[in-house]
Amino acid sequence: MHPQSPWRVADFRTLFTGAVLSHFATNISYVAVPLIAVAALDASPGQVGALAALSTLAFLLIGLPAGAWVDRMRQRRVLIGADLGRAVLFASVPVAWWLDGLTLSQLYAVVLLNGCATVFFDVGSQSALPQLVDHEALVQANAAMMSLMAVSNVAGRSAGGGLVQLLTAPVAVLCAAAAYLASALRLTAIRGAGLPAIPRPPTRLRTQIAEGLRHVFGNGELRALALTAALSNLGSQIINTMLPVLFYRQLDLGAGALGLYWAAGGVGLLLGARSARPVAGRFGYGRALGLAGLCLAPAGLLVPLLDRGPGLWIAGAGWVLAMFKVGMDNVLGVSLRQRMTADSLLGRMNGTFRFMLTGALAVGAAVSGLLGELVGVRATLWVGGAFLATAFLPVFLSPVRMRRELPEQQGESAVRAVQPGGVRTPRRRP
Structure with a gap:
């Protein structure tokens, strides 16, 4: 095993x-919940779209x-509490x-509150990761987490x-609840990531949120990464929201076929995540993102x-080719934005990204339900395929495309640039 592994x-x-x-x-419930709505509660395309929108609406709301709360909180407790809430x-x-x-009303409430818990779990886990491993191991750690996401898409949805x-x-759904409970119990063994990354003087929540927004949208590379990922999520969600209706009602292919189709996308995610490091080593990190978009994104039109x-x-x-591109984007894009961000801004940076990326899922689901009712x-x-095919353009037309190496980790001077008068403190290691 490599010493920096x-x-x-x-x-x-x-x-x-x-x-x-x-x-x-998450992936078991991704298949099971909309099928309960369609098969058992006779939900219309608009209601299925509303269900999918509510599952991600929390990212727009909170x-x-x-992100600011996670920067203030003990991340280990955040992760455990989120999983316990989802289990219940x-x-x-x-x-x-x-x-x-x-009833549909209960499903609506469950997916909305589950989305709130997922906000904290996703932001907390991505903020904890750079504190648990050395910077030299960060890309490999992100590749492992993104590969896990892809494998779980295959295994979980199947x-x-x-x-x-x-x-x-x-x-x-009961099996999904049991898995969330088991995850919460496992995470109690974490000893690092117990405290916020850097002690900081009390600051108004509004001020902290503004710092995160300025950090992301004031940086051309971070802004391009956020826009490309958001457009990609928008397109994939427009498609995914209608797939249960298409498979179950129009093609009469059943739940098993739908699970296998989504699993095929998971195979693409896995291959993309596993290919990210060698491709970036050959062409450079930003160039790999640009080339993957140019060559693979048009496959969304199939x-x-x-x-x-x-x-x-x-x-x-x-679908496999489009998800291959998303898998590469996830590893390289997440690694780039983590290295462009100081530890004390990680929660807010990730919160801002999750606001845009998962907020795009909420918008995509709502748009999909509306279009499904109006135009079929x-x-x-x-429409979803068109978004997938063009989502790469913000990164391709930005300075990210020319970046060959990961940037040096941002220090606390970067924090003071967005927070005048900030106090410099040493980086805490777990």
Whole structure:
């Protein structure tokens, strides 16, 4: 094992194994919840779109303050509390089902509150990671986490589709709740990331949020990374929101086929994440992002060809290629933005990114539901494919495309640039 490998760090291994369980739960529920709405509660395309929008609306509502709160809080407690909350929320769904009292209103409430917990888990985990491993191991650590996300997309969504088909959707949701509980128990073993990255004097929440916004949108490279990722999320969510309706009602392919289709996208994510480091080593970090977008993003226009027979395979290939590009973007983009940010701004930087990226999912779901009602499912897929095909342009047209190496880690002088009068303190190591 390489001496700078993140796998030598016990806290990273703990965070990783907790994330395995958490991502597995997320992907099971990703398949099971909309299928409960469509198959059991007879939800319309607009209602399915509303359900998907509510699942990510929390990032628009509390994404920005969550970043500031995470910078003030003990990150270990944030992660554990988020997983415990998600376990309770999803456990309520099968209980209501078995009592014959499940309604769309309850599903709406569950996915909205689950989104709130996910805000804190995502921001907390991405903010904790750079504190748990050395900077030299950061890209490898991010590649491992993004590979995990991709593998969980394959295994979790395949398992979700299989569980729904074999044991019913409520049982699948109960399995997701159990996995969240197991993740919370595992994360209690983390010893680092227990405190905010850098002690700081009391500051108004509004001021801290503004510091994070200025840091991201005042930097041309960070701004381009945020815009490209947000547009990519917008396109993929427009497509994903309509897939349960298309598979279940129009193509009559069933939950298992839908789970396998989403799993194929997970294969693309995994291959992209695993290829990110060698491709960046060959072409440079920014150039790899630009080339991946130019060569692979247009494959998103193949996805609307989804149909029975050859159309299924053509659309599947386009989906895999589009997700390959997203997998590379995740590893390289996250590593770039972490290295461009001082420790004391990590929570707010990640909160700002999550506000934009997952907020785009909420907007995409709402747009998808509206378009599905007005112009039909197929036309909605073409809109999503167009966004996927052009999402790379902000990065391709920015200075990021010319960057060959990761930047030097930002010090506290960067914090003082956005926070006049800031107190310099040494970087805390776990």
